[in-house]
Amino acid sequence: MTMLEHAEVAVWQDLFTSIIEDADSNILLLDEDFKVINLNAGFYWVFMETYGIELRKGASLLESMEAVNHELTHEWKDRCMIALSGTPIKVEDEFEIDGRIYYWEIHFKSSTRPDGVQVISVFSRDITVRKAYQKKIVESEANLRSILNTIDDSIWLVNADNELIDFNKEFYKRYKSAYGVRLKKGANILALIPDGLVELRETWRARYEHGLKGRPGKYFDTYTIEEELRTFEIKTYPIVENGKVTGLTVYSRDITNQTKAEDLLKRQNEELIKINAELDRFVYSASHDLRAPLMSVKGLLNMIKLDPDKKNQENYLALIEKSVTKLDSFISDIILYSRNSRMDIMPKEIDFHELLQESIDSLKYMEGAEAVRSIRKVEIKGAFYSDYSRLLIIFNNLISNAVRYRDAWKKDQFLKIEITADAQKAVIAFTDNGIGIQQEYLDKIFKMFFRANADSKGSGLGLYIVKGAIEKLEGSIQVQSKLGEGTTFSIEIPNRKV
Incomplete structure (x- = not known):
């Protein structure tokens, strides 16, 4: 090696030493014999606190680890050999310090220096916080999934290309029951509508287009589910990210029973209005028709009192009997009317x-x-x-x-x-x-x-x-x-x- 080449190597080593000292990650450099070329303070203290191993420049990594942990030595040797073969490798290690679990992400990669020596670079960083967040996200997603799957309403999400992002069990079950189609994420929701239902596909295409323009929608549909006509209230809500509509959330609620109850209430109200009108008319007409024969009887009784001729009394009594018979007939009809309406x-x-x-x-x-x-x-x-x-x-x-x-x-x-x-x-x-x-x-x-x-x-x-x-x-x-x-x-x- 010439003096110039030696100078270049020295410059390269000084530059690299400066970089790794200032780096946020923990960095270790090994030669092809697994001896430490350089390491920064972060890597030194991680190894010291985790394994009780004090790494120094020039020391053999494997020999230092062998004295403490035989299994760990073989594990690190295998990782370094993979890196020397030209295949970068990334692993996650879990270890405990003072009763607390930590997670580290470690990258192994080999490169060749200008002097032809192979160097293994090892970068590690603490991902404990990230793992905690990932765990929370997974738990949140699991909780959300659990909530969605316990909701009786159908819920599904599509992206801007009408592809299914997600859906709950209720939507999956009802869609399969209605069309015999098994839903899957990533599929175009419009393409899943059977070919024979062209009008339905165009209806939903218009709804998705309307929603993807940022406009919420509300619709009412009737579908045959398990051989029964069911009415659904459907609402669409745009998904907005950074001011841009990226998808659509769709909620479908079965309102069949509610609609039936509303229809029943409407019919009952109409019937009540009719009954009230008939009752008013009944009271008016009945009072008139009941009073008429009574007034006739009253008048005839006065005639009997005033008429001195007893021969006319039979005629008066016959007229009274006729009025009473009419009154009795009318009352009988009222009783029949009442009995029919309530029995x-x-x-x-x-x-x-x-x-x-x-x-x-x-x-x-x-x-x-x-x-x-x-x-x-x-x-x-x-x-x-x-x-x-x-x-x-x-x-x-x-x-x-x-x-x-x-x-x-x-x-x-x-x-x-x-x-x-x-x-x-x-x-x-x-x-x-x-x-x-x-x-x-x-x-x-x-x-x-x-x-x-x-x-x-x-x-x-x-x-x-x-x-x-x-x-x-x-x-x-x-x-x-x-x-x-x-x-x-x-x-x-x-x-x-x-």
């Missing part, structure tokens, strides 16, 4: 022959009943179950109407009753050849207290009660009529067989 359905097997006969027998003493011929046709194809008392109310009202509104000028006055019942439903038709109903009144006859004119008989509650009873039985009623020819009421009631 639960009590299904039992219906014998339509018995039901029809009971209804006709109860009305045979009604004025004009003997003049109306009944035609019966009953066909039962299976056991039919319904509420007997409500069916009797329906039959009584429709049969009494046929008698009350018969056409007395016709020689043959009839009421034809046709009943067909099977395992699904009962179809019942009441057809008479009475006076009929004017067309303009057909859509009003089922309203409370409706009367076509002042001469109309009855309380005006009969058909209202009929319709209410049929609705309680979840059935339907239709009417067809022609003035002067007759009327047909067609009823359909479902079988409540248990």
Whole structure:
């Protein structure tokens, strides 16, 4: 080696010595025989405190370590040999000082000096604080994951390319149930939507684009989950980093039960408004109709008192009886109306022959009943179950109407009753050849207290009660009529067989 080369080596060593002394890391330089070329104070004190080994320039690292720890000697020799082979190596060591655990990251690398000597450089740094932070981060992520997976709502995150960053178990489960697709991180969320659902894919593409522009979104969707229609409230929130939108967080909440409850409350409110309106009308009309026959009775009683002719008393008493009968009929209708509105359905097997006969027998003493011929046709194809008392109310009202509104000028006055019942439903038709109903009144006859004119008989509650009873039985009623020819009421009631 020339003098110039010796000078270059000396300059190189001085420069390196200056660098390692000022370095923040712990630095050790070894030659190819594992002797210490140089080390800084940091490395010296780490070895002294950790292993009780005092390293000096020129000392053999392996011999110094062998005197203290045989296993550690072999471990460090293997690391240095790997570095000498030209392969850098990085390891983490754990050791204890004064009852506290420390972590060190150590780098081994070889290089060749200008004089051709191979040098092993060993850099170490304390990563105890970093390891603690990493542990906290892992624990935090585990806690967050645990929280996300216990939430009933679906949560997923996508990046700016619509790729899945993460998702919770609920979203994974519901997505698989809805589309048969297994989610995986990194996959394009739009590509996971089945090919046949083009409209759905475009809908979600628009939502993601909207959110990635920094605008939160709120949507309502209905999906089939496990063969049941479910309603979801979906919210999207942009993920912003350093003022830039980098992704989107999506929350999906099942609001099916809430929606059902809201719909039920809405229906109940509408029903309550209807009931209140009907109640107001009922109180007004009922008080008028109840008072009218009472005032008539009162007036007739005064006439009896004032009229000295006792021969007229029979006529007065007949008129009083008529008013009392009307009043009794009206009160009976009110009782039926009240009973229908508050009583639960009590299904039992219906014998339509018995039901029809009971209804006709109860009305045979009604004025004009003997003049109306009944035609019966009953066909039962299976056991039919319904509420007997409500069916009797329906039959009584429709049969009494046929008698009350018969056409007395016709020689043959009839009421034809046709009943067909099977395992699904009962179809019942009441057809008479009475006076009929004017067309303009057909859509009003089922309203409370409706009367076509002042001469109309009855309380005006009969058909209202009929319709209410049929609705309680979840059935339907239709009417067809022609003035002067007759009327047909067609009823359909479902079988409540248990």
